[in-house]
Amino acid sequence: MATSVPKILIIRFSSIGDIVLTTPVIRCLRQQLGAEVHFLTKTSFAGVLKANPYLSKIWTIDKKVSEILPDLRAEQFSSIIDLHSNLRSRRxxxxxxxIRAYTFNKLNWQKWLLTRWKVNRMPDLHIVDRYLAAAAPLGIKNDKKGLDHFIPEEDKVTPNVYGITTSFVALVIGAAHATKRLPMEKLRELCQSLNIPVVLLGGPGDKETGLQIADKLEHVYNLCGELRLHQSADMLRQAEVVISHDTGLMHMAAALHRPIISIWGNTVPDFGMYPYLPGQPTLNISFEVPALSCRPCSKIGYNSCPKGHFKCMELQQIQAIAQHAVEKMTSLR
Incomplete structure (x- = not known):
């Protein structure tokens, strides 16, 4: 008697990085179970997964799950994997x-202890492994292949169109919250310390900052706001080294197996969302300001430093970051 193919709905509403971090679950369900995998997210983030070959269908909502609930009922899913685990996904x-549902442990109490009292009870476990643990009862195992990111053919970029004719460093200047970002002056200092081509990447909101950073620096190319998301990912793919804050493009760089220098401000790698590179830990080096009693101040971020001094970014070792980037590029040649 033929066994029916599992039809599984994964829920992750946002954001770019968090969705990229779900891709090992998608791949393992498809490859190991032969499952028909559907994914539910917000409309604004659906494009992140549009080229993923392991997905059968992407469902979207603008605000309320009631928008698509009747259609989801008609699909008759065999299982739900809730990788967001918030009020909306519970509804x-x-x-x-x-329908049998599986959720992951968000470790909210552990994060609260770390941010409020600086008591670290976080497990030494990446969030990807917690995502995979949620789906493990279905019979999948971590294949150790890391993250996936698939770039549509129409978003492939030729760097020399922008005047970039040699190897370059990609510098991701943006992040959703200001306390995750180096100040503009620090980013400019970093670029001035690099004697190699630097491509600035970010969204439309980063364009003006990019212009200020690149001003009169002929080796710096400001592509912030010039590229679509997947085009930015393709520039990451072609970079020799990626320097990034704790943001979605950092996780895309990890999915593309690029050498990464990650810079951490109010958040910390201990939250379990550092670049996920199983079997390739040396591809990432994290720069943090140690021994700050106020850090981490949030698991997400703020519009400005709650203490007013912003030492977690103002005291970053800019010269060491630049030196590491140059050494990494030299070692790859």
């Missing part, structure tokens, strides 16, 4: 009663 699971 969806309630609306799909009768």
């Amino acid at each position: 969806l699971r309630l609306g799909l009663l009768g």
